[in-house]
Amino acid sequence: MATVEFRVAERPHITVDSEVCRSCITKACVHACPAQLFVPTSDGGVLFNYEQCFECGTCYMVCTGEGALTWSYPEGGHGVVFRRS
Amino acid sequence: MADAVDVVVAGAGPAGAAAALVAARAGLRVLLVERGPFPGAKNMYGGVIYPRVLDTLLPDWWDEMPVQRWVTRRATMVLAEAKALTVEFRGEDWDAPPYNGATAYRADFDAWLAGKAVDAGAQLVCSTTVTGLLRDASGRVTGVRTDRPDGDIRAALVIACDGVNSFLAKEAGLYDEWSLSHFTVGVKEVLALPREVLEDRFNLTGDEGLDIEILGGTQGIPGGGFLYTNLDTIAVGVVLSLAGLRDSGRRPEQIIAALKQHPAIAPLVRGAELKEYSAHTIPEGGMDGMPGLAADGMLVAGDAAHLCLASGIWLEGVNFAIGSGALAGETAVEAVRAGDTSAHALRRYRHRLDDSFVLANHRKLRGAHKLILGQRAQTRYPELACGIAQRVFTVTDPQPKAGMRRWIHAERKRAGVRLRDLVKDGWTGWRTFG
Numbered sequence: 174m175a176t177v178e179f180r181v182a183e184r185p186h187i188t189v190d191s192e193v194c195r196s197c198i199t200k201a202c203v204h205a206c207p208a209q210l211f212v213p214t215s216d217g218g219v220l221f222n223y224e225q226c227f228e229c230g231t232c233y234m235v236c237t238g239e240g241a242l243t244w245s246y247p248e249g250g251h252g253v254v255f256r257r258s
Numbered sequence: 259m260a261d262a263v264d265v266v267v268a269g270a271g272p273a274g275a276a277a278a279l280v281a282a283r284a285g286l287r288v289l290l291v292e293r294g295p296f297p298g299a300k301n302m303y304g305g306v307i308y309p310r311v312l313d314t315l316l317p318d319w320w321d322e323m324p325v326q327r328w329v330t331r332r333a334t335m336v337l338a339e340a341k342a343l344t345v346e347f348r349g350e351d352w353d354a355p356p357y358n359g360a361t362a363y364r365a366d367f368d369a370w371l372a373g374k375a376v377d378a379g380a381q382l383v384c385s386t387t388v389t390g391l392l393r394d395a396s397g398r399v400t401g402v403r404t405d406r407p408d409g410d411i412r413a414a415l416v417i418a419c420d421g422v423n424s425f426l427a428k429e430a431g432l433y434d435e436w437s438l439s440h441f442t443v444g445v446k447e448v449l450a451l452p453r454e455v456l457e458d459r460f461n462l463t464g465d466e467g468l469d470i471e472i473l474g475g476t477q478g479i480p481g482g483g484f485l486y487t488n489l490d491t492i493a494v495g496v497v498l499s500l501a502g503l504r505d506s507g508r509r510p511e512q513i514i515a516a517l518k519q520h521p522a523i524a525p526l527v528r529g530a531e532l533k534e535y536s537a538h539t540i541p542e543g544g545m546d547g548m549p550g551l552a553a554d555g556m557l558v559a560g561d562a563a564h565l566c567l568a569s570g571i572w573l574e575g576v577n578f579a580i581g582s583g584a585l586a587g588e589t590a591v592e593a594v595r596a597g598d599t600s601a602h603a604l605r606r607y608r609h610r611l612d613d614s615f616v617l618a619n620h621r622k623l624r625g626a627h628k629l630i631l632g633q634r635a636q637t638r639y640p641e642l643a644c645g646i647a648q649r650v651f652t653v654t655d656p657q658p659k660a661g662m663r664r665w666i667h668a669e670r671k672r673a674g675v676r677l678r679d680l681v682k683d684g685w686t687g688w689r690t691f692g
Contacts, residue, residue, distance in 0.1 A: 175363055175365070175448045175488075175491060175533055175534045176533055176534050177534045177535065177536055180295070199504070201504040204506075204507055204508065204509050205443075205500070205503050205504055205509075205510070207443060207445045207509075207510045207511065207537030208537065209509070209511075227302070227536055227537045227538065228300065229443060229537045229538050229539045230422065230423045230441075230539045231443045231500065231503075231537070231539055234438055234441055234500050234539065235438070235500055235503070235504040245389070245425075246293055246387050246425075247293075247387070248387055248405045249293050249384075249385040249386040249387040249404070249405050249406070250293075250294070250295045250384070250385030250386075252300075253299075253300065253536075254294065254295060254299045254300075255298070255299060255300070255301065255302055255364065255365055255534070255536060256296075256299060256365045257363060257365050257366065
C-alpha cells in the first residue's frame with residue numbers, strides 16, 4: 174500500500190512575499206497548487222502553509238509575480254515522503 | 259585541494275542510481291546524495307516502468323525488481339461527454355520473461371535500483387539536500403554544497419539528477435530558455451481495493467496488470483488521464499498542462515474527481531478507499547524543452563535534463579532516466595580516467611544520447627507533444643471518435659444503415675472538425691508516429 178507522510182522542517186522551504194501578491198490579479202497559485210496550500214487573505218495578499226507541500230514546483234511555475242515566491246527544497250530528510258505503509 | 263570523490267551524483271532516483279551504478283562498477287569513487295530519507299521518497303509518477311533498458315545493465319532484473327503487477331493489457335480510452343471508446347491489447351507473453359512493463363511503487367523501485375549502485379561500490383548518503391554548486395574562479399563546477407555541517411563535497415565531476423525542477427542545471431546556466439509550456443503537473447490518487455475484488459473487477463489473474471491511458475476527460479484542460487492496477491490498489495490520475503491549469507481557474511483535484519465520475523471510470527473505482535493523494539510536475543517539452551546537457555565539470559540526466567517521453571501513446575520516463583543516467587555514468591568514467599571533465603570533453607555524453615534510444619525517440623517524436631495537447635486532439639477528436647462509434651453501433655431500423663462516409667461527415671460537423679484540419683493532423687500524426 175502507498176501512503177504519503179510529511180516530516181515537517183522547522184524552516185519553511187517556500188516563502189511568499191504577500192506585498193507582491195497584493196498587486197497580482199490572477200493568483201494562479203491559489204487554485205493550481207495540488208495541495209491547496211495558498212490561501213487568499215482579506216487584504217488581497219496570499220498566505221502559504223508549507224507543512225503539507227508535495228515539493229512539485231507548480232506554484233513557482235505558474236506564478237507571474239516577480240519575486241513573489243522564494244523556492245527551495247526542505248532540508249535533508251524533511252518534507253514530503255512517499256512511502257509504503 | 260584534492261577531490262574527495264571522483265563523481266558526486268545529486269539525486270538517487272533512477273537517473274542518479276544508474277549513473278552511480280555504471281561509474282562505481284568501473285572503479286570510480288562515487289558519492290550518491292539523496293535529499294529524501296531513502297531513495298524514492300520524493301518521487302512520484304503514474305505507475306508503470308518499462309525496464310527493457312535494464313537488460314544490459316542488470317541482466318535477470320525481473321527476478322529481483324520489486325513489481326506490483328506485470329502489465330499484460332494496454333488500453334487506450336477516449337472519453338467524450340457520457341461516452342467512451344476503448345481499444346485494448348492483451349499480450350499473455352508479457353506475463354513471462356523478458357516481460358514488457360510493470361506497475362511498481364517508487365519507494366520500492368528507486369530504493370532497489372540505488373541499492374544496486376551501493377552494491378557496485380557507490381556510497382549513498384540520504385537525508386542530505388544539495389543546495390548549490392561549488393565553482394572555481396573560471397566558473398567550472400568543482401563539487402556541490404549540501405545542507406550538512408561542513409557539507410561541501412569536491413569532485414572531478416558532478417552529475418545532476420535532481421529532478422524536474424533541477425535547480426543545479428539552472429544554476430549552471432543550462433536552462434536559458436525555460437518555458438511554462440514545456441511542463442505539466444500529474445496528480446494521482448492511490449485507491450485501495452481488496453485484491454480479490456480488484457482482480458474480479460479488472461479481469462486479472464495472478465500478477466497480471468492493466469494499464470489504461472485516457473484521452474479527453476480532463477475538462478478541456480490539455481492533458482490526459484490514467485488508471486493503473488497495483489496488487490491491491492489502483493492508481494488513477496490526470497496530467498494537466500500547467501498553462502491550461504493556470505488559465506482554467508480549476509483545481510487539479512476537481513479534475514480527478516470529474517474523471518472518477520465519468521460513467522466509464524466510476525464503476526472501476528467504486529468503493530475503493532483513498533490511501534494517497536500526491537502530485538509532481540513533469541517535463542513534457544521533449545527536445546524543445548531540453549537544457550544544455552553539459553557544463554565544465556557537470557552533466558545532467560533524467561527529468562533534470564527534460565528526458566521524459568510524453569507522446570500520447572507512449573508515456574515513458576523511468577526508462578529514459580535510467581538510459582540517460584547510465585550514459586552519463588559511462589561518460590564520467592571516460593572523462594575522469596582521461597583527467598578531462600571540461601564541457602568540451604563531456605560533449606561525448608550528447609553523442610552517446612544521440613546514438614541511443616533516448617534521443618532517437620525524442621527526435622522522432624518531437625512533434626507529438628504539441629499534437630496531443632492541441633485543442634483538436636484534446637476535445638474535438640474524442641467527440642468525433644465516440645460519435646462515429648455510436649453511429650456505427652446504433653441500429654436505425656427501419657432506416658437502413660447510412661454507411662461510414664455519411665457517419666463520419668455528420669460527426670465531423672457535430673464535433674466541429676474541419677476536413678482540412680483532420681487531414682493536416684492525420685498527416686502530422688503519421689509523420690510523427692509512422
